[in-house]
Amino acid sequence: MTANGVAADRLLADFTARKPAALARAISIVENHRPGCDRLLAALHGRTGRARRIGITGPPGAGKSTLATQLVRAYRSQGLTVGVVAVDPTSTFTGGALLGDRIRMEQVALDPGVYIRSLATRGALGGLSATTREIADVMDAYGFDRVLIETVGVGQSELEVARTADSCVVVLVPESGDAIQTLKAGLMEIADIFVVNKADRPGADRLRSELKVMVQMRSSRVRRGHDESRAPRSGFAAHAHPSDAAGPPSLGDGSAWLPPVLTAAAADGTGVPELLSALDAHHEYLSASGVLVERRRARLRARVVDVVDLRVRSRLWQDPDTEAWLDTQLAALESGGTTPFDVADELLSRSARLLTGEADDLHR
Amino acid sequence: MTASRPIRVLVAKPGLDGHDRGAKVVAAALRDAGMEVVYTGLHQTPEMIATAAVQEDVDVVGLSILSGAHMTLFPRVLQLLREQGRDDVLITGGGIIPQDDMDALHLQGVGKLFGPGTSTSELVRYIQDWFAQRQRQEA
Ligand SMILES: Nc1nc2c(ncn2[C@@H]2O[C@H](COP(=O)(O)OP(=O)(O)O)[C@@H](O)[C@H]2O)c(=O)[nH]1
Numbered sequence A: 001m002t003a004n005g006v007a008a009d010r011l012l013a014d015f016t017a018r019k020p021a022a023l024a025r026a027i028s029i030v031e032n033h034r035p036g037c038d039r040l041l042a043a044l045h046g047r048t049g050r051a052r053r054i055g056i057t058g059p060p061g062a063g064k065s066t067l068a069t070q071l072v073r074a075y076r077s078q079g080l081t082v083g084v085v086a087v088d089p090t091s092t093f094t095g096g097a098l099l100g101d102r103i104r105m106e107q108v109a110l111d112p113g114v115y116i117r118s119l120a121t122r123g124a125l126g127g128l129s130a131t132t133r134e135i136a137d138v139m140d141a142y143g144f145d146r147v148l149i150e151t152v153g154v155g156q157s158e159l160e161v162a163r164t165a166d167s168c169v170v171v172l173v174p175e176s177g178d179a180i181q182t183l184k185a186g187l188m189e190i191a192d193i194f195v196v197n198k199a200d201r202p203g204a205d206r207l208r209s210e211l212k213v214m215v216q217m218r219s220s221r222v223r224r225g226h227d228e229s230r231a232p233r234s235g236f237a238a239h240a241h242p243s244d245a246a247g248p249p250s251l252g253d254g255s256a257w258l259p260p261v262l263t264a265a266a267a268d269g270t271g272v273p274e275l276l277s278a279l280d281a282h283h284e285y286l287s288a289s290g291v292l293v294e295r296r297r298a299r300l301r302a303r304v305v306d307v308v309d310l311r312v313r314s315r316l317w318q319d320p321d322t323e324a325w326l327d328t329q330l331a332a333l334e335s336g337g338t339t340p341f342d343v344a345d346e347l348l349s350r351s352a353r354l355l356t357g358e359a360d361d362l363h364r
Numbered sequence B: 001m002t003a004s005r006p007i008r009v010l011v012a013k014p015g016l017d018g019h020d021r022g023a024k025v026v027a028a029a030l031r032d033a034g035m036e037v038v039y040t041g042l043h044q045t046p047e048m049i050a051t052a053a054v055q056e057d058v059d060v061v062g063l064s065i066l067s068g069a070h071m072t073l074f075p076r077v078l079q080l081l082r083e084q085g086r087d088d089v090l091i092t093g094g095g096i097i098p099q100d101d102m103d104a105l106h107l108q109g110v111g112k113l114f115g116p117g118t119s120t121s122e123l124v125r126y127i128q129d130w131f132a133q134r135q136r137q138e139a
């Protein structure tokens, strides 16, 4: 066996023995697509599917890390173990990143049932959401009961990350009232639960009402068949929102989930029990409706698509012969003797062996 | 083949003294040099530092120590990391540390330590050189 193979076996043994350093290294291997990444993920695949994955997204400073810490504490008091992935934007200028989410998570930092990992958004091969999903897989395989994924919900890629979770909590604050208009579409699409945090500040109730109206509008549009262009009927905002009741959120007309709009003050833990029940209710809904199975299946499917994309790309563009051949075409391209489309077709057809991986089996 | 990747550094401020301006300046400088810096804030115990370093799988731990407790803090972090199988982590940092103490810590396995007033670019270069050499050894 190769030296790499021995190291991989030792890592897997340490991982199975639940050594934190092995979990941490496994995540690094996945994050950086280091050699052995595919083999590691393949070995862990059969152990995944147990953890509930909860995304927490929203604008910077909304209190996501504070809320995540409160959730961790609550789950720990139920005897559940928790892995946390905190994704922070990378400085586009230098490629470096300052990852500060741990500062807020100090209360749970020494708990052996908690694992926290900070992740930069740097241009990961295969995209941030694919990498985050794989890291969540690794945490799931390690045996955590809950995996929390914190992302800054501003860009498209961050919203995609949120979508890799089973349940997505969108955290807003009274100050983000104006931002909602621009974030509306994306946030509405991904939010399973809204939390208006910093309810100790003025404006929380107004934002909560606005969000409820938006949730209602969306759900009635969806019921009428995705007609986004139709103007909403007036007057329905006056009806009681099903989530007004204190108990678990209702399932609307029974066929779809109506995202509850909760308020919280994460700093002192207010509203956390309600969030926990909403998350449990959402999980029940996901299980009972079959959506959970559906989503996980879709995730697995997307996973295969990602892997194919990645392999095609790396097999093609890390092949020196392909690069060299492409260079020989440049003169004809320049003079107009051929087109980028013809060259692309020819490149693909001459790379058939390369694409099946026969050429690089030795490196894997 | 080892793909090039950013250097991961944990920057922490152990001890009881009240401000972390120095540590924040260092953290920002390392980020600007292209590193991924996990910043954990003030009042970190050796246990918190070692736990975070293991969980974050960092290459380097940088400690800013002004309290004079360097002769206990550095060895303790080193020991905790070794207990978790992470004896490969570079431990560096700075503060008001007499040369004799620096030498003694170095013998125990602590990396280079920098006195107050050292430019951050010196620390950046030290970390980059150390990392490049380790990458070569692994290759
Ligand atoms: N007033 C108030 N401040 C809060 C609350 N929750 C969090 N914060 C503060 O908001 C700031 C940002 O919190 P953080 O959790 O780091 O936000 P994140 O960027 O969304 O992860 C911190 O100073 C928190 O102490 C809250 O419920 N009320």
Ligand SMILES: [Mg+2]
Binding pocket: A064, A065, A066, A101, A150
């Ligand atoms: Mg945060």
